[in-house]
Amino acid sequence: MAQIDQIVHPTPKQKIILILEIALVVILLSSGLGYWYWIHTPQYSLKQIQEAVKNHDLQTFEKYVDIDSVTSRMIDQLIDSKINAKNEVQDEAGNLAKGFIQFIKPQLTAMAKDQIRSLVEKGSTLQPSTPGQAEPPDAPKFSVNDIYNNKVGTPDFKGVDYVNKDGKIASVGLKLFYPKLNANVVLEVRMRKLDGYWQIAEISNIPAFLSKLAELEEKKLAEINQPIISEMNNTFKINxxxxxxxxxxxxxxxxxxxTEISFLSQKNITEFNVLILAKNQAGKLVLKMPASxxxxxxxxxxTTITWSKKINPFISSDAALFNTPPDQLSIEIKPISIKFADGTQLKLSEKLP
Incomplete structure (x- = not known):
């Protein structure tokens, strides 16, 4: 007769060990999958870029950042942001300047790439012009520091604000905190998925980014200058x-x-320095002129102080200013500084401390 093998049931201790072994396998598998997923995310690539800059590792940096693509698009956006700035007078000369800058764009792109590589390798940028490279006549000075706007200081990276994926393209918002502004501003980068990793191909919101910085800087300066403005208002009045x-x-x-001005101060004034702004009915700035x-x-x-400006017939904004009926212009006089006979002065801050 065949003998039936006896079924051996695991003891409670063996059950616990078995459960622990299964749990360990699950944890290891989950960790492996989690790590695999993490190294294939845009956030991981950004972390690698951060480490590459910290360790001055240019080779790794260039793996995760397409410097050629980034600098080319950066130049285009910086040109547009400067020429089309809302607080600057626009004229046809701006289009000519844009055409000229596009003509020398290869040189500007080379400068930007050299500066980015220097920043990664040495922790500082090169001078705007590339050593040993002839600079075109009247070429604009260029520095990658423009992207951060030196006037408001260096920001602190506060992490990723958002990641929006669309297939192999991702838009990633980088939250930057500016201590001088006491505010966060988001710089957006566009990344593309390559073979197992993500690479930055473009900084996509440079005009909006710089505009926001300028807006916050103007607001902060207004707060700083408010006590001085109050003193100026007690010193004179523009009637x-x-x-x-x-x-x-x-x-x-x-x-x-x-300009008719009434002097309210008990101290004698010896000099005015002002900014004259003129806008048309569409709100377009046609004049921005310092005067003293x-x-x-x-x-x-x-008394009446009369400031004047010669009209250059070859500048379209000058022609627009002259040909616009005065009653269709909004004119503002912004005091910059006032000097008194006793040697003291009131002066607005033009940059953040």
């Missing part, structure tokens, strides 16, 4: 300002800005 076109002949044209005037005032006196 009226208007523009008067003046044409001596067909070639000589100018505009003047008669030496004066000799008595407390309570009201």
């Amino acid at each position: 009226s300002v208007r523009m008067v076109p003046v044409q001596a002949n067909s070639f000589t044209k100018a505009v003047t800005f008669p 005037s030496a004066v000799s005032s008595d407390p309570g006196e009201t």
Whole structure:
């Protein structure tokens, strides 16, 4: 007769060990899958870029950043952001400048690439011009530091704000904190998926990024300057300002800005420095001109200071200014500094401390 083998049931201790072994296998598998998933994410590539910069590892940096693509698109966006800035006068000269810059774009791109590589390898950028490379006449100075806007200081990286994937393309928001502004600003990079990793191909929001920095800087400066502005308001009052076109002949044209001012301070004023702004009915800036005037005032006196500007017929914004009816212009006089006879002065801060 065949003998039936006896079924051996595991003891409670053996059951616990078996469960622990299964759990360990699951944990190891999960960890492996989790790690595999992590190294194939945009966030992992960004971490590698951060480490490459920290360790001055250019080879790794160039694996995860397409420097050629990034610099080419960066130049285009910086050109557009500077030429089309809302707080600057726009004219046809801007289009000519844009055409000229596009003509020398290869040189600018080479400068940018050299500076990025120097930043990674040495921790600092090269001078705007590349050593040993002839610089084109009237070529604009270029520095990759423009992307951060040195006037507001160096930001602290606060992590990834968002990741939006669309197939093999991902838009990633990098949260940058600017201590001088006490604010976060998001710089967006566009990444593409290659063979097992993600690579930065473009910084995609440079104009909006720089515009936001400028907006925050202007707001912060306004806060800093508010006490000085209050003092200036107690020193003088602008009663009226208007523009008067003046044409001596067909070639000589100018505009003047008669400005009636009342002096309220008990101290004599010797000099005004102002910024004259003029906008048309569409809100477009047609004039942004610094001006100064030496004066000799008595407390309570009201006088008229007249600033003037020669019109260049070859500059479209000058022609627009001259040909626009004065009643269709909005003119603003912004004081920059006031000097007194006793040697003291009131002066607005033009950059953040």
